[in-house]
Amino acid sequence: MADIETLGTDVLSAIAAVEDLGTLDEIRIAELGKKGRISGLMKQLGGMTPDQRQEMGPRLNALKTEVSKAIERRKMALEEAALDARLANERTDLSLPPLPEPVGALHPVMQVFEELAAIFGDMGFSVAEGPDIEDDWHNFTALNFPEGHPARETHDTFFFHPQLGDTPKVLRTHTSPVQIRTMMAQTPPIRIIAPGRVYRNDWDATHTPMFHQIEGLVIEKGVHMGHLKGCLIDFVKAFFEIDDVEARFRPHFFPFTEPSAEMDVKFTRKGDSIQVGSGDSWMEILGSGMVHPNVLRNCGIDPNEYQGFAFGLGVDRLAMLKYGMPDLRPYFEADAVWTRHYGFKPWTTPSVSGGLSE
């Protein structure tokens, strides 16, 4: 059977010499196909004596296996070479700039509102809202503003044209009317914050006719002014993300609280930036107090049964203190450069556990 050896050598060298898949397949058919040479030799096994078959069978099978494998190997090699050849032509210049994606940003005031909600939410407050256009009763009378109080004048308050016989509506001058609306609608215990737009007839370097406030209200049995202090000190620490804050509370006057207090915090000015918490000067940051018994009565709550505290603070200024905007006026100018610089990325969501700010 020397011719089997020769056949094998010939076929294997033919396979090794093939340069394209078509020719390779032709060899496969010519050798291993139904009418192929090796297949033909295999068929002859049936006509052999058992002894011949004993000898030839394994040899032919080995030949067939070896040729199949060689074809498979060669096929893979040719395919790889073809892929490499194709890829060599598939070049793209990835130094070209991609399509620009416009980059958006969230307004710092809106972000700070969310920070405040996160902080106070963690203290058990929920967020309440009320309308910007208020009536005299909610904005002033129910809040114990006496008749003739200067805040009721046109140099402070925006008025609408009076409708027949009614006192004119106003643009709310503070978020405090939401206290009234909440106490009228809910029964204590109450813990709410009320963020929103407020309006005063004032426009200069440090005042805008519209700005933002957040109101806080707690009505619960047993809540006293020590809780007011504790709550607001906790808030300042959380908001400015500092471990400690030097704060003081001073008596002040607000018609809707008694006793009333303003809260000051110590701060340091370092170059253009302000660091809140410690330092050599005091800065007023909010007004607060125990809810005035007249306000509770106006909302149908018995001041001998329930008590609580309220506070209000300017959110725009708070944002300036934390994030260093030097000027209030660009807040309302929708200036793209300013918003890109001071704004927040869309995926920054303030939370107490995950950090308030980036």
Next chain:
Amino acid sequence: MKFPLSWLKDYLSTSEGLEAIEAHMVKAGLEVEHIENPAEKLSSFTVAKVLDAQPHPDADRLRICTVDTGDGEKTIVCGAPNARKGMTAIYAPLGSYIPGLDFSLDSKPRKIRGVESHGMLCSAKEIEAGEDHDGIADLPNDLPLGLPAADALGVNDPVIDFEVTPNRPDWLSVKGIARDLAAAGAGLLIDDSVRKVSGSYDCPIDIAVEAPEACPIFAGVLVKGVKNGPSPDWLQARLRAVDITPKSLLIDLTNYISIDRARPLHAYDADRVSGTIRARLGRSGESFEALDGKTYEVSEDMCVIADDSGVIGLGGVMGGTSTAVSDDTTNVFIESAWFDPLRTARTGRATGILSDARYRFERGVDPESCLDGINLALKLITDYGGGDPSHARIVGHAPQRRDRVEFDHQDVKRLTGLSVKTATMKKQLKALGFAIEDSGEIWHLTVPTWRFDIDQSADIVEEIARLEGFDSLPTTSLPVPASGRSVVTTPIQQRVRTARRALAARGFLEAVTWSFMPRDHAVLFGGGDEALTLSNPVASDLNQMRPSILANLAKAIQRGFNRGERELRLFEAGPVYQGDGPKDQRTMIAGLVRAGEPRHWQHRPAYDAHSAKADLFAVLGAIGQPAERFQIDSPKQAHFHPGQSASLKLGPKVTIAHFGALHPRALRALNVEGPVYGFELNLNAVPFMKVRPSKTKPVLEKADLLPVRRDFAFVLPEAVPADDVVRAARGADKTLISAVRVFDVYRGSGIPVQHKSIALEITWQPQKDTLTDEQIDALSQKVIAAVQRATGGTLRG
């Protein structure tokens, strides 16, 4: 309110220094705004002795002085004509800042015409400590060397300025300040009971109180034979310290008593008063010339002081020129009356007159102080101007007011958390002027007549708490609420947050713009209701509550382009106003884009109305509202382009959004260059999903079988909206069709004019069994039939 420390010490006996006094003030609620401390400003200047003064060899006007200073002997070149040997002068060392000249001396000696000068001799004016007549300050020789200039010049008196809260008009008096500071522990109140000055005859001028609701009590006194002239130096100095220019004794003393006791008075030249002095209401048509030289119309709401000649003053606001005192006045009539605060405030606002009297009367003057005012005035007049006073005449009665409150002393602990001994409380309240009747738990307190802010127990709690100091209050964190923590924000707030983030993630910058806008623009954007027009806008173009956010955004976009932006995407989430009722406010989110030229090597398509629609649907998707719920409808708002905008409806009635290109006419009115594209979505109008009882998500239904897809092209008239075709196709089999995609819109060769071809890819999702070819053919026929039935579209051949 401003006062010099020395004045306070008339009534407060204290060993406390300036800083401690300031701390006591802040603690008690007198918010110190500023302290002008001349000693601080003058700290570098001291008393020096001029040992010798020789003419400068090279300059006629200069002298070379040898000066003994606290720093040793110095040579100083001085140009003052009065510099002379033996003089006591003020010395400024090298390097010091000279405030009156606004420059600093060099820190190294400088040669002046060849002679080194080691400092400067100053005038009082140069160090802003007074005026001089001739050259440098020429001080008495007995002043010791090195004495601070502030002491030497007698100006070492800090002036404290603080905020008087509107509830405490008694702090508009130096004595009132001292009373609170004494109660707060800063010292002892000095007893100063006013002594009666007796007259010798009845006041010949009659007084009539004709409008007791406006002026319930009026006291007056005549002093004959007064010599008016400059008031004494101490009085002038005090007035200057509080920024009042001294005029003459009779005027200065009324100003002085107003600040000293918060007791406004008015002085009339009695010889110019004719007949009875009446406090009555004004009559229309009356007018008078006030002391500010202006003539004011009087109204029937005003309280006037009148004599037989007519109006001679506005009660509690300002006197008139016709009866004004002058340097020649010899007979003076002093008025000490009480005017109603609200009426005084109204008169003050109507006339625009700002006066110390108005400021005090509109906040509240002690109604029991009329007679004290007369006696204080008489004392100063007779001491410094002589004269012969009459008996005081008092007409009317001090107004009735609440003078007793019940105080539950346990309220202090209940409301503040502070434990204060009852004895301490009593001491504090007495120091403030309260009289106490102790009946166990409830004390009956008599409120001092100068306090208008005490009505109930809580008001007394504030007094105790502020005198104790808020620093001594406990600091207690709020306990976790009994109900536990719940969801903090409302569904609409959550929706706003999500929508904002969706837009910011799509490249939009968040804006916050005014809630108001020009009325004529509001009209163009669907608003202009008179009920939403401000009667006193801050600017005439911010006079209307906005009906839409888009106009403000459009103007902001134009501003951005004017500053060189290439492409701007802005959005705002905020209120719009559909009426002035509490439920007429809507929360909208609006986005607006002005596309830049899409210059990029990959040729990105420009932003257009379809892009705006994509952004709108992205917002809807973000807030859990799949696009299929809504229907595209014709434009509904006049500020949108009629052919390139649409509205979005939910069911037949509710319109939730508008989107597309803004109308060029609206843009022209706003001075905005178009085109700009955007949308405005009413976040309140989109219904909220029902809150599901469980957080568990519904069971996943995932088909195992491969979906089948086929393409169809329909030829339709131009006017048929693509959405109709899509809806018809989708409706052909509600269970099996899982998606309908428009993948081409074609016009041109092979399509009749005024027609278009819309190509759809339909996806069927087999549910249980694979679809056979026959079934797919049947389903395809259903689609073709449904589209034809609904739109008249035919399958493109």
